[in-house]
Amino acid sequence: MEKSNSKQSALVVFTAGAFFFYSFIQMTLFSTEAMKLFFMSQLSLVNTAAFGNFAGTFLYGTVLFLIPAGIMLDRFSVRKIILLMVLLDVLCVLGMAFTRDAFTASVLRFITGVAHCIAFMAPFRLAPRWFASKHLAMVSGLLVAFAVLGGWVSGAPLLALINSFGGQTAMIMNGILGVVILLVSLVFLKDYPVGYQAAGESTVQLSLLDGLKLAAKNLQNWLAGMYIGFLNLAVLLLGAMWGTTYLKFVNPEFSEATFTGIIGMIFIGTIIGSPLSGLISDRLKSRKKAMIGGGILSLLVMLLIIFPPVTSAGFFYVLFFLLGLITAAQSIGYPVIAESNEDRVLGTANGLSAVVLMGIGAIGQPLFGVLIELFGGGADASTEQLQAALQTSIWIMPLAFVGAILCSVLLKETFKPEA
Incomplete structure (x- = not known):
């Protein structure tokens, strides 16, 4: 309707x-x-x-x-x-x-x-x-x-x-x-608009097990959850934990205030980028195109962070703002889930996808620390060894964005222009 x-x-x-x-x-x-x-x-x-x-x-x-x-x-x-x-x-x-x-x-x-x-x-x-x-x-x-x-x-x-x-x-x-x-x-x-009835959907309530099965069998829920989780690693890894550590070795002359300011740009970019990416998706009349574009652009910005042509504070302020702005395309994953499930199982589908996206973050944060140790950045490492370990471990981010691109390519288009 x-x-x-x-x-x-x-x-x-x-x-x-x-x-x-x-x-x-x-x-x-x-x-x-x-x-x-x-x-x-x-x-x-x-x-x-x-x-x-x-x-x-x-x-x-x-x-x-x-x-x-x-x-x-x-x-x-x-x-x-x-x-x-x-x-x-x-x-x-x-x-x-x-x-x-x-x-x-x-x-x-x-x-x-x-x-x-x-x-x-x-x-x-x-x-x-x-x-x-x-x-x-x-x-x-x-x-x-x-x-x-x-x-x-x-x-x-x-x-x-x-x-x-x-x-x-x-x-x-x-x-x-x-x-x-x-x-x-x-x-x-309020729960519903007056006279609401989801068109073409059954009004019969599913059993607990049947609802879980229906949500779990829908590949869209897994793909959208992984897409959100992979792009969200930018906030969880660089924004919440490892960003300042990485920046210290990119430019040791940065002050603590500069580190904090640069990392904060991820959150500012996310606040602006979330509605902007939604607007772009709605204007394109496509979830898939906007999600693929978000994944590709996130990958390009991340490569610039790993291989910066200059290491000035201003350049990194811009890069981290762009990283937050573009990875905010993760927000398009939520309407994909909404448009891929019947109303009677949408909550279950959201819960399942949330477990996937939060699971990626729960694995990604400690994994980055494990990789630093694995590549020679342990407690007894020299400054040069730790820097080399960080530069190698940070590749978890581009790999995550490649994963996001693959998920968005595999997703079915869900935009309903007539809805």
């Missing part, structure tokens, strides 16, 4: 997106040293290993509950699930503001990770119900940009709050923001 494209559609889908934004703040909560130090003091964590175990419980919750969360979104009201999870998120955030027990804080952090599964998938679950295919990539790109903005909020703005009011007050304000989003969700969230 013709989807609604009214202001109400935007209000519904981007209200769900506000939860994604809020949950992204919780995921990246410890991006500043100030917040890390607050929790280490509050919970009496004596070393970084103990803090790492506490912080990591978020991802444990996310990875363990991705598929169950997808199944829940298929079988129950998306609106009710979002409202429940926002409430849980707020209670956990406020609980972490006051508790001084590390175990209790870890359980609360784990629950916020579980809530992130819903925050991550629910907007993409609702979008195909409220928007036509010709707008879906643009909407998905805007949702990703909205979420990544949460990562920025957990940086400089949250640091300013901590410096002005202290860590506990900053966490209470974090909880209050969640209450505002909960109230907005109560007012604007």
